Amino acid sequence: MKKIFLLFIATSFLNANSQTLEEKIAKKACSCLQKSKEINEEIYRNCLTNSMSEVVLNDKDAKVREGINTVEGIKSLLQKSDATIGKTCPDLVPKTAESKSDIYYSDSKNKEAQNSYQVAKGFMRNKNYKSSIENLQIALKQDPDFVLALDDIAVCYRQLEDYDNAIKYYKKSLDIYPEGEYALMNIGVAYTLKSDFKSAIEYYEKLIHYQPDNAEGYFGAGKSYFAINDDEKALTDIFIAHRIYTADKSDYTKDTEMLMGVIYQKMVKENKEAIFKKIAAENNITIE
Structure with missing residues (x-):
């Protein structure tokens, strides 16, 4: 019985310390996100990057720090950590920046504003920037x-x-x-x-x-x-x-x-x- 108990302790200890780097980052980031009443893209990004920096800097393995000395290393760890956060605390993940980009870089829902914008784009193509500005101002009055x-x-x-x-x-x-x-x-x-x-x-x-x-x-x-x-x-x-x-x-x-x-x-x-x-x-x- 003692041997089985010791084996259980050893196995538990190994499991507790076998977390991947991205799992450690995700755990810390999720804890950070839980402290926020409202989570937006900036808060999410700050929790992710700050958690990544803290985990990496505190890791005693020099190879871990070497791994993010390149752009590819940083991007890879960010992507893995981002994906792991999505699995660890999916309810705390906001909409992606890409979906926000689609929302903001889109046509106006106001027809008059969109029509004025299209006229302005025609003037821009002909390098008539003053006339383009006039029409863009009209568009912005309709849709600020x-x-x-x-x-x-x-x-x-x-x-x-x-x-x-x-x-x-x-x-x-x-x-x-x-x-x-x-x-x-x-x-x-x-x-x-x-x-x-x-x-x-x-x-x-x-x-x-x-x-x-x-x-x-x-x-x-x-x-x-x-x-x-x-x-x-x-x-x-x-x-x-x-x-x-x-x-x-x-x-x-x-x-x-x-x-x-x-x-x-x-x-x-x-x-x-x-x-x-x-x-x-x-x-x-x-x-x-």
């Missing part, structure tokens, strides 16, 4: 929460080099749909055109937060960090963007390669070649 109209009116102002108004309307769009990738990416561009690189970084980093597998956020942030002479942060973001572009077989790899070369030459002149190679190695980038 029309995200596509807000984004497009910002585009028109940007084409007219009225960056302040472009930013104003991108912010209105983000007030309605904070995760909007289109507005986040392009408000970063607008701030860059104003040479306000710190503000550009703020919005590119929001894009990274909401879409960690979107290379545009890293690329935009990297260029902005480089513009304010923060070469190390610039390099890290550019390397991540390069890895994603490479995995997607995107032509933008040429742009990241060119910028990596520029940063390398600058850091060599500043006797920082060793730092460049260190950051490259951390991102699994081979320097020939």
Whole structure:
């Protein structure tokens, strides 16, 4: 009987400690979600990412930390943990960001607003941005929460080099749909055109937060960090963007390669070649 009892204890101990990394993250994330009265996409994402960081940092196995040193590693663990949360506490999982995207990036339910929007799109195609703005304003009077109209009116102002108004309307769009990738990416561009690189970084980093597998956020942030002479942060973001572009077989790899070369030459002149190679190695980038 004692042997059986000891065997039971040993088996229970092994089962308690045989949790996978994603199961540990899911357990902690579910506990985090239970503390919230109302769960939205941002609260869910924060519980997931904070739980992942805490579990990984507290794990004594160095291989666990090495496993998330790459974009692929981070994405893989996020996806596995997300799926495990769905099984562990399915009632605490909000609607996916993709379904929200479909909701907000859709036609207006107001027929008059939609008709004015279609007229505006015709003017945009002909590069008649002032007439497009007039019709988009009409659309927005009929439907003030029309995200596509807000984004497009910002585009028109940007084409007219009225960056302040472009930013104003991108912010209105983000007030309605904070995760909007289109507005986040392009408000970063607008701030860059104003040479306000710190503000550009703020919005590119929001894009990274909401879409960690979107290379545009890293690329935009990297260029902005480089513009304010923060070469190390610039390099890290550019390397991540390069890895994603490479995995997607995107032509933008040429742009990241060119910028990596520029940063390398600058850091060599500043006797920082060793730092460049260190950051490259951390991102699994081979320097020939």
